[in-house]
Amino acid sequence: MSAIGEVIHSSKKIVIKIGSNVLSDDQGHVNKETLHNIVEQVAELIGQGKHLIIVSSGAGICGVAAINKWSRRGDINYKQALCAIGQVELMNAYKEFFGDYDLHVGQMLLTRDDFGDHIRTLNIRNTLFTLVDEGVVPIINENDSVSVEEIKIGDNDTLGALTATLWNADLLIVLSDIDGVFDKNPKDHKDAELIDEVYDIDGLLDEIDSRGKSSFGTGGIVTKIQAARRVNEYGIPMVLVNGKKKDVIKNAMAGTGKGTVFFGKQGER
Numbered sequence: 001m002s003a004i005g006e007v008i009h010s011s012k013k014i015v016i017k018i019g020s021n022v023l024s025d026d027q028g029h030v031n032k033e034t035l036h037n038i039v040e041q042v043a044e045l046i047g048q049g050k051h052l053i054i055v056s057s058g059a060g061i062c063g064v065a066a067i068n069k070w071s072r073r074g075d076i077n078y079k080q081a082l083c084a085i086g087q088v089e090l091m092n093a094y095k096e097f098f099g100d101y102d103l104h105v106g107q108m109l110l111t112r113d114d115f116g117d118h119i120r121t122l123n124i125r126n127t128l129f130t131l132v133d134e135g136v137v138p139i140i141n142e143n144d145s146v147s148v149e150e151i152k153i154g155d156n157d158t159l160g161a162l163t164a165t166l167w168n169a170d171l172l173i174v175l176s177d178i179d180g181v182f183d184k185n186p187k188d189h190k191d192a193e194l195i196d197e198v199y200d201i202d203g204l205l206d207e208i209d210s211r212g213k214s215s216f217g218t219g220g221i222v223t224k225i226q227a228a229r230r231v232n233e234y235g236i237p238m239v240l241v242n243g244k245k246k247d248v249i250k251n252a253m254a255g256t257g258k259g260t261v262f263f264g265k266q267g268e269r
């Protein structure tokens with residue numbers, strides 16, 4: 001079996017982070033086919049007895065499509081208003097699609113402060129454990145409408161990693177719009193080569209060109225690598241695969257398909 005397949009099979013508690021570009025089309029409408037396929041795969045994992053938490057981006061871009069204006073407004077109050085609108089669109093889609101599998105969803109909107117406060121982290125943990133124990137799928141996003149610069153987490157790769165460590169997950173899966181980490185941006189370079197296993201993150205950062213990100217993305221590949229570093233420090237591996245590809249998790253488990261798995265030094269074999 002492939003390393004990615006093995007790591008997903010052997011993990012019981014999994015956090016899946018889904019990027020804006022995976023969820024929305026070029027105009028910002030929820031990409032229903034892709035999202036439904038991801039939900040189907042999550043439902044299947046739950047059916048196999050795994051515990052799942054979703055960290056979902058996409059509020060901002062779904063807000064643009066929903067209200068059909070303000071897309072070019074740079075002012076923070078408009079950005080926050082768009083997230084308030086788009087978060088509803090996003091959750092409507094999740095509620096509808098998980099409903100097809102008789103699964104309920106619960107929304108949690110968090111800020112950086114929540115992760116720095118002992119009582120709040122305890123409450124987050126309690127809520128997460130209760131939802132998951134009761135078979136409900138928690139869907140987390142940053143609380144963008146209240147997150148001014150000073151208290152912002154800033155990107156959901158980091159939020160995914162913070163969630164994975166807080167919940168003591170066995171694995172973080174990041175779904176983006178690329179097949180994994182390459183030696184250079186595959187969107188700009190046809191000859192970019194995929195790196196399928198990473199044990200040394202400092203070495204990786206020295207080795208690759210990490211410039212550029214997708215149109216709606218926030219952090220690019222750098223925040224994904226930082227997220228890997230964060231979870232690897234706790235002994236949690238991270239898998240990066242292309243969430244736009246149909247059945248990507250299923251195929252990874254079957255040993256087909258591409259991706260990068262970050263084991264970190266602790267996972268060195």
Ligand SMILES: Nc1ncnc2c1ncn2[C@@H]1O[C@H](COP(=O)(O)OP(=O)(O)O)[C@@H](O)[C@H]1O
Pocket residue numbers: 018019020021022175176177178180181182183184185186187208209210211212213214215216217218219220221
């Ligand atoms: N070396 C690299 N390997 C893979 N992707 C890269 C690399 N350098 C830059 N990128 C860019 O990072 C993007 C993914 O990050 P981002 O746009 O933030 O996505 P998401 O919305 O999934 O968080 C890719 O679309 C790609 O253009």
Ligand SMILES: N[C@@H](CCC(=O)OP(=O)(O)O)C(=O)O
Pocket residue numbers: 018019020021056057058059060061083141142144154155156157216217218219220
């Ligand atoms: N919280 C923001 C997403 C921030 C973010 O990190 O986006 P992405 O890089 O697409 O994962 C939103 O919902 O629009």
